[in-house]
Amino acid sequence: MKxxxxxxxxSCLCLSAAAQQTIQVTVTNPTKEVRNDQPVTISLxxxxxxxxxxxxxxxxxxxxxxxxxxxxxxxxxxVFFLADLDKKEKKTYQITLYKDGEQKExxxxxxxxxxxPSKNKKLAKNQQDIYLRGLSFDKKTKDRxxxxxxxxxxFESDLIAMRVYFDNRQxxxxxxxxxxxxVIYDTQFYPDDKQLANGSxxxxxxxxxxxxxxxxxxxxxxxxxxxxxMKRQEQRVITEGPLRxxxxxxxxxxxxxxxxxxxxxxxxxxxxxxxxxxxxDVTFNRDIKDYRFATGLINxxxxxxxxxxxxxxxxxxTDWPTGKDDGKHKLETVGLGIYVPSTFFDSEKEANKDDxxxxxxxxxxxxxxxxxxxxxxxxxxxxxxxxxxxxLKDWKEQAETPVSISIKD
Numbered sequence: 343m344k345x346x347x348x349x350x351x352x353s354c355l356c357l358s359a360a361a362q363q364t365i366q367v368t369v370t371n372p373t374k375e376v377r378n379d380q381p382v383t384i385s386l387x388x389x390x391x392x393x394x395x396x397x398x399x400x401x402x403x404x405x406x407x408x409x410x411x412x413x414x415x416x417x418x419x420x421v422f423f424l425a426d427l428d429k430k431e432k433k434t435y436q437i438t439l440y441k442d443g444e445q446k447e448x449x450x451x452x453x454x455x456x457x458x459p460s461k462n463k464k465l466a467k468n469q470q471d472i473y474l475r476g477l478s479f480d481k482k483t484k485d486r487x488x489x490x491x492x493x494x495x496x497f498e499s500d501l502i503a504m505r506v507y508f509d510n511r512q513x514x515x516x517x518x519x520x521x522x523x524x525v526i527y528d529t530q531f532y533p534d535d536k537q538l539a540n541g542s543x544x545x546x547x548x549x550x551x552x553x554x555x556x557x558x559x560x561x562x563x564x565x566x567x568x569x570x571x572m573k574r575q576e577q578r579v580i581t582e583g584p585l586r587x588x589x590x591x592x593x594x595x596x597x598x599x600x601x602x603x604x605x606x607x608x609x610x611x612x613x614x615x616x617x618x619x620x621x622x623d624v625t626f627n628r629d630i631k632d633y634r635f636a637t638g639l640i641n642x643x644x645x646x647x648x649x650x651x652x653x654x655x656x657x658x659x660t661d662w663p664t665g666k667d668d669g670k671h672k673l674e675t676v677g678l679g680i681y682v683p684s685t686f687f688d689s690e691k692e693a694n695k696d697d698x699x700x701x702x703x704x705x706x707x708x709x710x711x712x713x714x715x716x717x718x719x720x721x722x723x724x725x726x727x728x729x730x731x732x733x734l735k736d737w738k739e740q741a742e743t744p745v746s747i748s749i750k751d
Contacts (some may be wrong), residue, residue, distance in 0.1 A: 366549050495591070498587070635703070
């Protein structure tokens, strides 16, 4: 009996030593709307460099979480989870930090990949197997676009999926899902006939040289500028999930418009489980508050436009995903949306045949905006443009009334 008691005490001491600290996080919903899958990010910087895993609980029940080394210094620096909140609800979460073990694997709700084609020509287009975490090209490389499978880095949530072209456009191209779930690992943006028959979804947008969905461009005062003048371009996967995926595009020595001094721009895309929207955060290596940039939406053929003239803009229309009827694809209907907070919003330009343009500005070294889309193929989506435009209004309202987060060690 005494021996068993000693063993139990030793076990408790080991667990206590393994648990570095417990953090109490209170998340509050300020609105009268239910808010599910609200992103909660807690920095681990003040808790030491040796956090190996975390456990997040609410009301005694464990919920999925992830820890990330975002600055790639070999130490975890953030813990992330998604909060579900009722109207005006305040909920408390316990985060226990451990110095030992590995983070538990939870069901994936996000994914990202950067793949180059295999030398094995027998592999199908959706079975390439050379996965990279990052890739950098010198400006002397004339065809980055075809060197990378899917033509660029891909990322997704369980609702939407995108790729960012690895070329002078850096356009965001869209994948339309039919059902909720992840598809990029299995299809690699090129579903085969069997996958299509099983409802995998497919490419739903032709982008050309337009913004597609919210690509960042230079601005010369009258028109957008592609990424034609730079020294080096990189793409990388920072984290692929399970609850958020983050990818980056970096342009070094970029001259955004004629006559301007070059700048390094790092464009980070962050998507969350349960979300059809994602964040665009651009970091510049120096203060360029006097520069202006362009972003916006492709003017989808026959699209109807929505705008509040204060940074929120959307459209809803139908076109061939390959730009023309190739006999292999059907017409696709999509709704697009962009929201630029007032801090970064400069002006809105009248639509032309290709684009809906927003001129944006940085706040010293930073620029932030949000993007979203829907496909009519979704069995979980919207019934036409009216529902989509109403969702855009609610989306902006939620962005401007975020949940509040307080931390107690």
